[in-house]
Amino acid sequence: MAKKKAKPHTLTPRHPVDLPAWQSLAAHHRQDIRPKTLADLFARDRKRAANYTLSTGDLTLDYSKNLLNAATRKLLLKLAREAKVSAAIDAMFSGDVINTTENRPALHVALRAKMSDRVAHERRDIADVWRVLNQLEQFVNAIHDGSLRGHTGARFTDIVNIGIGGSDLGNSMIAKALRPYWRAGMRYHPVSNIDGTQLADLQKELDPKTTLIVICSKTFTTLETMTNANAARAWIIEALGRDALKKHFVAASTNHQAMDAFGINPDYRFGFWDWVGGRYSLWSAVGLSLALVIGTENFQALLNGARRMDLHFRQTPLAGNMPVLMALIAIWNNNFLGAESQAILPYDNRLERFPAFLQQLQMESNGKSVRRDGRPVKCKTGMVIWGEAGSNAQHSFYQLLHQGTRLIPADFILPVQSSGATQAQQDLAIANCLAQSEALMDGYSKEQAIADLRAAGMSAAEAKELAPHKVHAGNQPSNTILLPRLTPETLGQLIALYEHKVFVEGHIWGINSFDQWGVELGKKLATGLSDAVTDSARYEGKNSSTRALLERIESLRG
Numbered sequence: 001m002a003k004k005k006a007k008p009h010t011l012t013p014r015h016p017v018d019l020p021a022w023q024s025l026a027a028h029h030r031q032d033i034r035p036k037t038l039a040d041l042f043a044r045d046r047k048r049a050a051n052y053t054l055s056t057g058d059l060t061l062d063y064s065k066n067l068l069n070a071a072t073r074k075l076l077l078k079l080a081r082e083a084k085v086s087a088a089i090d091a092m093f094s095g096d097v098i099n100t101t102e103n104r105p106a107l108h109v110a111l112r113a114k115m116s117d118r119v120a121h122e123r124r125d126i127a128d129v130w131r132v133l134n135q136l137e138q139f140v141n142a143i144h145d146g147s148l149r150g151h152t153g154a155r156f157t158d159i160v161n162i163g164i165g166g167s168d169l170g171n172s173m174i175a176k177a178l179r180p181y182w183r184a185g186m187r188y189h190p191v192s193n194i195d196g197t198q199l200a201d202l203q204k205e206l207d208p209k210t211t212l213i214v215i216c217s218k219t220f221t222t223l224e225t226m227t228n229a230n231a232a233r234a235w236i237i238e239a240l241g242r243d244a245l246k247k248h249f250v251a252a253s254t255n256h257q258a259m260d261a262f263g264i265n266p267d268y269r270f271g272f273w274d275w276v277g278g279r280y281s282l283w284s285a286v287g288l289s290l291a292l293v294i295g296t297e298n299f300q301a302l303l304n305g306a307r308r309m310d311l312h313f314r315q316t317p318l319a320g321n322m323p324v325l326m327a328l329i330a331i332w333n334n335n336f337l338g339a340e341s342q343a344i345l346p347y348d349n350r351l352e353r354f355p356a357f358l359q360q361l362q363m364e365s366n367g368k369s370v371r372r373d374g375r376p377v378k379c380k381t382g383m384v385i386w387g388e389a390g391s392n393a394q395h396s397f398y399q400l401l402h403q404g405t406r407l408i409p410a411d412f413i414l415p416v417q418s419s420g421a422t423q424a425q426q427d428l429a430i431a432n433c434l435a436q437s438e439a440l441m442d443g444y445s446k447e448q449a450i451a452d453l454r455a456a457g458m459s460a461a462e463a464k465e466l467a468p469h470k471v472h473a474g475n476q477p478s479n480t481i482l483l484p485r486l487t488p489e490t491l492g493q494l495i496a497l498y499e500h501k502v503f504v505e506g507h508i509w510g511i512n513s514f515d516q517w518g519v520e521l522g523k524k525l526a527t528g529l530s531d532a533v534t535d536s537a538r539y540e541g542k543n544s545s546t547r548a549l550l551e552r553i554e555s556l557r558g
Helices: 020-033 038-044 070-082 085-094 108-112 124-145 169-177 197-205 223-240 242-248 256-262 278-283 285-294 296-315 322-336 354-366 390-394 398-403 423-442 446-455 460-470 488-509 517-529 544-556
Strands: 053-056 059-062 158-162 187-191 211-216 249-252 341-346 384-387 410-415 478-483
Touching: 020 070, 020 322, 038 423, 053 322, 059 322, 059 488, 070 085, 070 322, 070 488, 085 296, 085 488, 108 124, 108 278, 108 296, 108 488, 124 285, 124 296, 158 197, 158 223, 158 285, 169 187, 169 278, 169 285, 169 354, 169 488, 187 197, 187 285, 197 223, 211 223, 211 242, 211 285, 223 242, 223 249, 223 517, 242 249, 249 256, 249 285, 278 285, 278 296, 278 354, 285 296, 296 322, 296 488, 322 488, 341 354, 341 390, 354 384, 354 488, 390 423, 398 423, 410 423, 423 478, 446 460, 478 488
Parallel strands: 158 187, 158 211, 211 249, 341 384, 341 410, 410 478
Antiparallel strands: 053 059, 059 478
C-alpha cells in the first residue's frame, strides 16, 4: 500500500541571534544577571524554589539553581514564541518532513502513541506500527513460554544484542537501568565494538544452545554490526551446525535480501521505517532484545511512560512545558553564559549508562554547524555532554566542578526510592545529591574556610595560608530532576523528556536534529583503509600521517 507523502517542513526560523528576544536576552544578561550570584537570586525571592519548580507525570524539575530570574524566563519564552516552537511541535507530531536533508519526518513519537492520539494519522504506514508491536509481543511471549526454542530444543536464557550507536546504547542503558525487571532465567548481553573483544569474552561464558542473537541494523550493512554478526554466525555454526541459524538469530532490519544471504528465518524478522532515527529507535523493533529480557508488559510500560511525556509536550503551553523549559535553560547556559559542556549526574547506579546514552542523543543530534537551509549557524550549538553515576563521580571529576575554572551546568537525576538496595542506602545517595547541588550553588568562602580552620585548632597564620586552597567559588548552575522510583514507566518519561528538549534546542538554532552526516565520513574512510591495515602499500590516500602510522603498525606486527 503506498504511503502518503509527508508534508515538507516550512518552519525554519530566522537566525536566532537576529530575533528581538535574543537581543533582549543578551542585554539582560549583561545588565541584570552577570553581576548577580545564585545566592543573590534566592535572597531576593524567598519563594524561589517553589516558583522555579515544575512537575508533570512522575517527574519533578527544580530549576531554581540556574542563573536566571523571572525576567530571564519571560524573555526565553518570548524567544520560543518568536522561533515558532509550538508550530514546530505540531509539525513533528503531524508527520511533516522535519529531517529535511533526508526528506523524512521524525516520528519516533508514533512508536509509543495510541491510535486515538492521531499522530501523523494521515500516513498510511502508521497503522503498521501496531502490527509490528503485536508481532514483537507474540514472538517474545513464545520465547518466554517455551513455544520457540533453540536448535537442540533447549530454552533460551541469554539474549545477545548486536548493534552499534542507537541500536546498542538505548537497549544497553535500559537493560542496566531495569535490572530488577529482568525475567527469571533471562540475561542481556550487548555487543557493539568492532574490535571483537565483547563477543570473544561472551563465547567463553555462554552456551550456544541457549543463546539467542538479535542483530539490529536497518540496512544490514553497518560495518561494526555485521562484522560482529558474522563472527557470531561462525560461532553458532561451529557449535550447532548451519541449520541452527534459523533458530538462533533474529533481526531488526529492512534489508530482506541481506537477511536472506545471512540465513535469517523469515519468521524471525522485524521491520521498522525510514522515519525511525537510530538514536530514537529503542521504541521500535530495535527494542526487541530489551523486550525479551524485561518482558512485553514492562516494555509496554516503557512506551506508556514516553507517551505520557509526549502528551505533555504536545498539549502544554510553553510556560509550563518541561522539555521546552529545559531546552531554553540549556540555550541560556550555552549561548549567553558561555557554558561549553554539561554534566549528567544520576544518583542511582542502575542509570550509570544514561550519560553515555545522552551523549549520543544530544551531541549527534545538535552537533551541527549549518542550519536547515545550508547556511552557517551564527551561534554555538550543542554542548559537550558527559557524566557518571552518583557518588562515584564525587570521587572523580567533581573536583573540577567545584574548584575548576569553567562554568559547567549539571543535571542531577534523583530517584527517591531505592531500585534494589536498602532504602537507607538510597537515602545516603539522596543526601549526597542534595549536598552536591547545594555546594555547587553556595560554594565555600575564604572567610568560612579560615573560621573553620581556626575552630579546628589551626593558628591564624596557618589558616590564612591554607584557606585559599579550600575555597569553592560556587555559583554553578544545576537542574534537579526527581522521580519516585526507577521503573519502566518513569524511565520512559525521562528519556522522552530529553528527546524533546533536544528537538526544541535544535529548532531554535535552526539546525536539523535528526540527521548525522558527521558520522558518515569516518565510516567511508574506514572502508577504504581496511585492506591497507594489513598491507600499508595498499593505502591509496594522501594523508602522510596515516601512511606513517600504517607503516608503523605493519612493523609492530613483526
